[in-house]
Amino acid sequence: xxxxxxxxxxxxxxxxxxxxxxxxxxxxxxxxxxxxxxxxxxxxxxxxxxxxxxxxxxxxxxxxxxxxxxxxxxxxxxxxxxxxxxxxxxxxxxxxxxxxxxxxxxxxxxxxxxxxxxxxxxxxxxxxxxxxxxxxxxxxxxxxxxxxxxxxxxxxxxxxxxxxxxxxxxxxxxxxxxxxxxxxxxxxxxxxxxxxxxxxxxxxxxxxxxxxxxxxxxxxxxxxxxxxxxxxxxxxxxxxxxxxxxxxxxxxxxxxxxxxxxxxxxxxxxxxxxxxxxxxxxxxxxxxxxxxxxxxxxxxxxxxxxxxxxxxxxxxxxxxxxxxxxxx
Numbered sequence: 001x002x003x004x005x006x007x008x009x010x011x012x013x014x015x016x017x018x019x020x021x022x023x024x025x026x027x028x029x030x031x032x033x034x035x036x037x038x039x040x041x042x043x044x045x046x047x048x049x050x051x052x053x054x055x056x057x058x059x060x061x062x063x064x065x066x067x068x069x070x071x072x073x074x075x076x077x078x079x080x081x082x083x084x085x086x087x088x089x090x091x092x093x094x095x096x097x098x099x100x101x102x103x104x105x106x107x108x109x110x111x112x113x114x115x116x117x118x119x120x121x122x123x124x125x126x127x128x129x130x131x132x133x134x135x136x137x138x139x140x141x142x143x144x145x146x147x148x149x150x151x152x153x154x155x156x157x158x159x160x161x162x163x164x165x166x167x168x169x170x171x172x173x174x175x176x177x178x179x180x181x182x183x184x185x186x187x188x189x190x191x192x193x194x195x196x197x198x199x200x201x202x203x204x205x206x207x208x209x210x211x212x213x214x215x216x217x218x219x220x221x222x223x224x225x226x227x228x229x230x231x232x233x234x235x236x237x238x239x240x241x242x243x244x245x246x247x248x249x250x251x252x253x254x255x256x257x258x259x260x261x262x263x264x265x266x267x268x269x270x271x272x273x274x275x276x277x278x279x280x281x282x283x284x285x286x287x288x289x290x291x292x293x294x295x296x297x298x299x300x301x302x303x304x305x306x307x308x309x310x311x312x313x314x315x316x317x318x319x320x321x322x323x324x325x326x327x328x
Contacts, residue, residue, distance in 0.1 A: 006215075009033055009106035011131045013043060013096070015052045016148060016183040017112035019194045022053055023219045025061035025094035031103050032096045033134075040096050052187065063093035104138040108215065109145045111135070111160075112183060123152060125159055132160045136167025139176050144203075146179040146212055153234040156180050157204070178204040179212035180230040182237035198222045202233035 006028050010021040013034040021032040034040050042049055046059045095102065103109070113127040128149055135145055145164060147156050161172050170176050181201045186192055199220045203209030213226040227233040 006108055007031070007106045008108045008110060009103040009135075011103075011109060011111045011135065012113035012127075013039060014112065014114065015050055015187045016185050017110075018043070018048060018050075019052055019185065020110065020112060020148070020183075021094055022057060022061055023195055025092060027092060027218050029092055030061075030094045031106055032094055033098070033100070033103050034096075035098060037098050040098050044096050050187075052185075061092075061094040063095055100134050100138060103135075106138075107140070107143050109135045109139075109143065111145065111147045111149060113149055115149045115151060123150075123155075125151070125155065128155075128160055129163055132163035133167050136164045139164060139168035139170060141170075141175055143176045144179060144208060144211065145176065146181055146215075148181055148183040150182060150237055151234055152238060153231045156230050156234060161204075173204050177208040178230070179208055180233045181212060181216060182233060182240075184240075195219055195221050199224045200227055200233050200236055201225070202227040202230045204230060 008021075008024050008028050008030045010017045010024070010030060010032050011034075013021065013032050013036075017032065017034075021030050024030045032040075032043070043058065044062070046062065047055055048058055097103075111128065111131045113131045115128060116124045118124055128147070128151070132145075139145070145160075147160060151159075156178060161178055164170075164176065164178070165172055168176065172178070179202060181199055184197045184199070185194060197220075199216050199222070201209065201213040201216055201224050203212045209226055209228075213224050216224050227236070
């Protein structure tokens with residue numbers, strides 16, 4: 001991707017969005033958007049109170065609105081900042097704002113808002129829906145919206161896309177396109193930062209998937225894995241969280257338990273069983289738990305073995321049963 005042809009908006013500047021915005025701002029012109037004025041003012045002062053990003057790193061990419069507004073089009077003659085080697089890098093940098101108008105001329109939107117749960121552990125999609133409304137109001141022909149927030153399989157296309165269509169008046173996969181690349185940030189971990197964790201990518205069409213994958217490859221040094229569909233990428237994240245958020249008894253191997261649960265569901269529906277499930281664990285052993293290699297997991301899900309694992313919420317079933325197991 002050419003840096004002079006892409007302008008990225010990152011929606012949500014928390015522990016997921018800010019590190020991503022900073023890294024992309026070293027390659028592209030990025031607008032970081034958040035509804036919290038206090039948060040934006042703090043970051044514009046050059047300090048991140050969450051301490052996810054060091055002040056020197058943040059300040060190295062920050063540019064002011066006045067630097068951008070001096071040109072007729074930010075995509076043609078955008079801001080500049082001094083790169084890490086001391087050189088003058090034109091066309092890249094990070095602008096921070098609370099104004100939706102500032103993201104109107106972006107062509108890639110990355111949503112990194114939180115997805116909390118209610119008292120029944122059900123996902124609350126309100127932040128995602130509100131972010132989708134904001135983007136929908138400024139969406140243009142051929143724009144791409146990428147979601148990183150943790151959701152259940154199907155949420156991106158079934159819950160978020162209709163909102164984008166409603167507020168933009170455009171048609172999905174004809175006028176605009178969508179991607180999903182689950183966030184994998186471990187807050188406070190200074191070793192496994194955003195660029196050093198393998199990234200799963202996906203798109204609503206094969207061409208969109210390639211574009212999303214190529215975009216992330218510009219910053220992810222650990223590598224990327226292009227999943228065949230958005231649902232596959234969403235499912236991989238659900239299962240990763242199942243392992244990351246619970247403590248399974250040491251004598252029970254995670255992959256064995258997931259395989260057992262999926263096959264129980266399949267058997268009850270007279271479906272073919274999955275004969276093997278290969279999950280490579282890595283990272284985060286130093287903080288007391290493993291993290292699934294999502295690339296390995298998506299390979300397993302892609303194969304599908306004549307099974308639709310999304311039907312009747314099989315992936316969600318895995319998550320729920322494992323949590324019950326942990327509570328015993």
